[in-house]
Amino acid sequence: MTVINDGSQPQPIELWGGLEATVNRVRDRYFSQMEHNGHGGRLSDLDRFAALGIKALRYPVLWELTAPDGLENADWSWPDERLPALRDLGVAPIVGLVHHGSGPRHTSLVDPGFAEGLAEYAGAVARRYPWVEYYTPVNEPCTTARFACLYGLWYPHARDDLSFLQALVNQCKGVVLSMRAIREVNPNAKLVQTDDLGKTYSTPEMAEWAEFYNERRWLAWDLLCGMVGPEHALWDYFMRSGIDAETLQWFRDNPCPPDVVGVNYYITSERWLDHRGERYPKQYVGVHGFADIEAARALATPTPGVGPLLQEAWERYGLPLAVTEAHIDANREDQLRWLMEVWQAAQAVQRSGADMRAVTVWSLLGSFDWNCLVTECKGYYESGAFDLRGPEPRPTALVGLMRELASGRPPSHPVLQGQGWWRRPGRFLCPPVATSTSIAALPGERRSTQHPVQPILISGATGTLGSAFARICAERQLAVHVLTRQEMDIADPASVEAAIRRYHPWAIINAGGYVRVHDAEQDAQRCLRENAQGPVVLAVACARHNVRLLSFSSDLVFDGSKGSAYVESDPVSPLNVYGQSKAEAERRVLAVNPQALMVRTSAFFGPWDRHNFVTLALQALSEGRPFTAAEDLVVSPTYVPDLVQTCLDLLIDAESGIWHLSNGDAVSWAELARRACGMAEVSDARLQVLPSTALDLAAAQPRFSALGSERGRLMPTLDDALERYVRAVAEARERGGMHAGAAQAAHYGSN
Known part of the structure; x- marks a missing residue:
């Protein structure tokens, strides 16, 4: 024993x-x-x-x-x-x-x-x-x-x-x-x-x-x-x-x-008491009128x-x-x-x-x-x-x-190189308090050994995902470099090799790629280069240098014939060029680098770009303008902040293979618009619900491409995500305008 x-x-x-x-x-x-x-x-x-x-x-x-x-x-x-x-x-x-x-x-x-x-x-x-x-x-x-x-x-x-x-x-x-x-x-x-x-x-x-x-x-x-x-x-x-x-x-x-x-x-073990209760969020003020809050959320100098x-x-x-x-x-x-x-x-x-x-x-x-x-x-x-x-x-x-x-x-x-949130400037829930309270120093107090910080490299600097990863990595104090195509062309082996040798990353996130689903039907060569060839080049380089890789795929690798939510092991059968490029990327990336993490996702929306479906729907309907949405295309909407947070956790955990990540619920695009309106208290009276055949979409779409998972449901529910989205947009407006991300069109089914 x-x-x-x-x-x-x-x-x-x-x-x-x-x-x-x-x-x-x-x-x-x-x-x-x-x-x-x-x-x-x-x-x-x-x-x-x-x-x-x-x-x-x-x-x-x-x-x-x-x-x-x-x-x-x-x-x-x-x-x-x-x-x-x-x-x-x-x-x-x-x-x-x-x-x-x-x-x-x-x-x-x-x-x-x-x-x-x-x-x-x-x-x-x-x-x-x-x-x-x-x-x-x-x-x-x-x-x-x-x-x-x-x-x-x-x-x-x-x-x-x-x-x-x-x-x-x-x-x-x-x-x-x-x-x-x-x-x-x-x-x-x-x-x-x-x-x-x-x-x-x-x-x-x-x-x-x-x-x-x-x-x-x-x-x-x-x-x-x-x-x-x-x-x-x-x-x-x-x-x-x-x-x-x-x-x-x-x-x-x-x-x-x-x-x-x-x-x-x-x-929560270390507390700060302040007689000035009005300085603090209400939930921290008791019946006696003083604040009792975690010291980390109030003291300018951490304990x-x-x-x-x-x-x-x-x-x-x-x-x-x-x-x-x-x-x-x-x-x-x-x-x-x-x-x-x-x-x-x-x-x-x-x-x-x-x-x-x-x-x-x-x-x-x-x-x-x-x-x-x-x-x-x-x-x-x-x-x-x-x-x-x-x-x-x-x-x-x-x-x-x-x-x-x-x-x-x-x-x-490598992530141990950063400081925990309880020591970062963004931790405060109130104006920070400079206190003269004596806080004893510990003999032999912890000293961080200084090493060169290994970053995460992110391709796709101007895209919705790339900018979201940059924002959230900064919030989580994860060292990062967001690279433009000029700084790292993922389809050019020499360019990828040069970036790895320059930055010595511990991980690369492929957040770029060709996203215009319907244009891809007439632009297949470029779509395949960016969505299939590029990820394979990254996968080869990451395998050679022992660098973790996160890349993204789509619900459009499926044809919709299953009639229920797809899980990771379901066979792929894309209907359009975009889906074909993603399916090819999955197959080739995991063949050369089984340790790569390949995330399938669907139907982005978020508070940081103005051109996603939910934002466009709410903007039009709140202004009394008509908005058109398909009633017969079922997807799994994905809140971008949740996707990024979850992907970073999986990347840190060294997860690999295919994962399905979305906010779970299977809804039509029309139902997504209705739910968003309900959450934002916007009338959906001018929502025009049509069959997909009436929308004149260039690329064939699966009727049911909702994503389930046999590996684990890691993200919050759609209603929870919509509630936080509405709150984030309102807070951004109060601060002086919504944060604009890339001017990237959000077509039906695009990722």
């Missing part, structure tokens, strides 16, 4: 993993992450996790799921299968018993019997698995008590200080009694006690609030360590709120200090991150430390940058003398609906090391970084 670093001498920091397994209760409804992530039915996930190089895995054996109707009716079949499998794979399970939950239906966080009930369950777990060493009986007691009994978000939905403290005390007492019961079976069992560790900064006017929050964050660990007595900074808070001295004395008489202090750290917080924990407790949750909901490169920043901070803390054990990647399978704190089931998904939006969990770029960290190899992904 894997033995976690015992701290007898400094050793390399270990990589741990975690599985998001929250089972929180909202009124009488339970929200189980396990129902959404499908792990319960995939034993093969354990093999995936072990292959990452992790030494330990935070793993659920949850009270609510295993024994919801009492121990006499417990169902152990799931942990009976999983825990021994982890042991056989050499991964130490860190067993969690309650994860943001409130126990089975018969109890709650404020139930006086909660602690004893949990301890009874903990003892049963230990007797069944006596070899398990590491436990987290209750995950984040202080945070869970806040969400459930101070903010009223989770059961039992209280909103007062006494309920908060009762829930906190009950959970911590449950930890003490659970570890006592576990150690009766396994005296060597160890407590890995987790909680969110943040820090609050403020204007001078809010200093007392900030000081209170900065003391409250320690309460769970302080209670377990027997540190809460009359001398404690929050003793009077306990007394005023109604917790008696005898309750707190119990923890002094029964200390249960963690064997590992588990620090959970998120971008140093988790390093100083770990140092504070070490100085306060002198106990072994681990980062037990490191996760950010962000684009792929920022997920990589976040993990790397946390890892380097942990290394620096260890060098400064702290007993730093591990960093935990959270959550390996991602998580659902944490953007609303799991109070609703909306299906909002944050991917982790694996992306679940496909038939099987798909490894993301985090997997490669994890394996490098676990093996001690230097991180290699």
Whole structure:
């Protein structure tokens, strides 16, 4: 069995993993992450996790799921299968018993019997698995008590200080009694006690609030360590709120200090309080009128991150430390940058003398609906090391970084050269605050090694896609060069070779090409040169130089005879010259460079060019002019910003082969116009709906070319995209006019 670093001498920091397994209760409804992530039915996930190089895995054996109707009716079949499998794979399970939950239906966080009930369950777990060493009986007691009994978000939905403290005390007492019961079976069992560790900064006017929050964050660990007595900074808070001295004395008489202090750290962990609530978006201003916002969104000088917080924990407790949750909901490169920043901070803390054990990647399978704190089931998904939006969990770029960290190899992904959004100028949601607040520098603070920055090369500087990629790469701080045809003619091998040797890119995005579908019928030679020959030249050069390639194809490679959405493996049968050029490009590119990423897409619309179908329809109809659209040509509309964001994530993940990317819904062009009108509150009375035969289109069109996917649906719904499109256009107008992209005609079916 894997033995976690015992701290007898400094050793390399270990990589741990975690599985998001929250089972929180909202009124009488339970929200189980396990129902959404499908792990319960995939034993093969354990093999995936072990292959990452992790030494330990935070793993659920949850009270609510295993024994919801009492121990006499417990169902152990799931942990009976999983825990021994982890042991056989050499991964130490860190067993969690309650994860943001409130126990089975018969109890709650404020139930006086909660602690004893949990301890009874903990003892049963230990007797069944006596070899398990590491436990987290209750995950984040202080945070869970806040969400459930101070903010009223989770059961039992209280909103007062006494309920908060009762829930906190009950959970911590449950930890003490659970570890006592576990150690009766396994005296060597160890407590890995987790909680969110943040820090609050403020204007001078809010200093007392900030000081209170900065003391409250320690309460769970302080209670377990027997540190809460009359001398404690929050003793009077306990007394005023109604917790008696005898309750707190119990923890002094029964200390249960963690064997590992588990620090959970998120971008939301560090807060800024400002008495000037009018400066901030309304959702950040509470009933007291002051703002409480992520520090990263407000402070002109970013905080140093988790390093100083770990140092504070070490100085306060002198106990072994681990980062037990490191996760950010962000684009792929920022997920990589976040993990790397946390890892380097942990290394620096260890060098400064702290007993730093591990960093935990959270959550390996991602998580659902944490953007609303799991109070609703909306299906909002944050991917982790694996992306679940496909038939099987798909490894993301985090997997490669994890394996490098676990093996001690230097991180290699080029996107690590940029800064995360939390350190970039565009992060602010309000006028940035220049604060004199003292923020301690971390000894041996992270220093970025300076390397020549490898860019992405983008062909098609003036096109809709090329300009969109340039814009979004800049927003994501991905180094990029957007090249005109004069700078790199993709159909000229010498020109491509010269560009690669000049810029040394790690990836090339072929965002150009011939897009005039109907003109191609009379201009076949040029269309084939730009759409077929050019991508093949790029593919050959990229294969030779080990450069990743992203190129684009179209729904027009299909003839429409299937009558339902096409998936990636469906045979192609184009009806027109444009479709033939794309089909030829697919075949030849993947033949010479199987690692290339070929994205089929359809029916662009977006806020940055004035000549796409949706923009033209809304403009005409809002001005009372007629607009004509086909009722019998069914496509899958694609919102350009979503397409670009998703393509960049796939490129960073080193995905290859054919992918279908669109916003999913199969609609006719006429229906697309109607939906856009509905979203924009524009009358569609002058929309003229005609059959395609009446439109005199030069190129034959498939009647049904909607795109589905057998690899994964990665983009939001069409209605969601249209809503964001309308909002983006309105915001652009408020700023002084819509951003114009290329003057590129958007014919039916053009890409």
